[in-house]
Amino acid sequence: MDIVCISSVDWEPLWTRKQQIMSRLPQSNRILYVEPPISFLSPYKDPGVAFKRDLAQTGLRRLNENIWLLTPPVVLPFGSRLPGVNIINQRKIAQSIKAAMRELGFSRSILWTYLHTSCHLMGSLDETFLIYDCVDEHSAYDGFNTQLVKDMERKLLQRCDLVFCTARGLYESKQAYCKQIFLSPNAADIDHFRHADSAETPLAEELKDLPHPILGFVGAIKEWIDLDLIAKIAHNFPHGSVVMVGPVGANIDISSLQNQNNVYFLGHRDRQVLPQYLKGFDVCLNPFRENELTSTVSPLKFYEYLASGRPIASVPMPEIMDFSELVEFGGGPEGFTAAVSRALKDTSQKKEARLNKALENSWESRAEFMMEQIEKHYAQKYNC
DSSP states (O other), X not given: OEEEEEOSSOSSSSOOHHHHHHTTSOTTSEEEEEOOOOBTTHHHHOGGGTHHHHHTTSOOEEOSSSEEEEOOOOBOSOTTTSTTHHHHHHHHHHHHHXXXXXXXXXXXXXXXXXXXXXGGTTTSSOOSEEEEEEOSOGGGSTTSOHHHHHHHHXXXXXXXXXXXXXXXXXXXXXXGGOSSEEEOOOOBOHHHHGGGXXXXXXXXXXXXXXXXXXXXXXXXXXXXXXXXXHHHHHHHOTTSEEEEESOBOTTOOOHHHHTSTTEEEXXXXXXXXXXXXXXXXXXXXXXXXXXXXXXXOOOHHHHHHHHHTOOEEEOOOGGGGGGTTTSEEOOHHHHHHHHHHHHTTOOHHHHHHHHHHHTTSBHHHHHHHHHHHHHHHHHHHHTO
């Protein structure tokens, strides 16, 4: 199969569900991975994305035997805020994708999207099968036109041959608009993150001299992370260390936390070395804001924590409450603090249970399930 994947994240540096799934599909599938475009205003908001203007001029970049990367041209801003803008943007994006498809010799392609904006892309690539892998409630994002985004997504859902959702809340809210829909939660690279529990894995140098307990977070630090909660934890554990590993969003103000002498923002670290950081955490933190957006999230970092075997303290999130025997949950500043305190008393039995449970939540199992459904419903559609 030839697959055109419309992703919401670049292939590097931060791996999410998109890269994990695409890299695990059978290599007999050729994949064109389309990275998200920037608008001409984007570099003014985040200078770190300016390089994508030049990257868009390079055309196809071959990643490996079956995956190619494409950065679309710069588009207009406000595609999810103003009616009509997305139509113009998707026409421009479609032109660059069709040129890449011709170069690769793609035919009878599957369009596999992660973006509601694809509602105005579908049909323009002569795709034979349309898949939407829904990982977020896009209409709940700050700065988006809620009703416009919902309308765009429903248009996409109604045309899709197959829809996957990462969380039950997403599944329940999309089900009425779909032909076929399946729940497929996030997962982890189990073999990789289990290295955090190996005696052979070195401890990250930056953690060696920090006072314990080390309470750590790994992931992108964006608007869905509750930094007020992090500040409270740092205050309530003054003799310990709160370690934040991951890139900080362009619009996220961490200045007040940087003034606390036991909070450490280490920035982005290559995924290959993340087990070295998890190895040093006494408790892994899952401090999402409790709102509409996070109520329908399957937190990817949670599954990575699970695979590391380390104790976990989390705010209550519907998608992971089934793990209550393995994780300490607590809502609000006092509840989350209590959850951290309980996690610090974790037992070896719980650790083994987490490691075993993680095996049921691998990216390999998720990719296999999704491909089974795709092949089944594709065959049904074309009687083959």
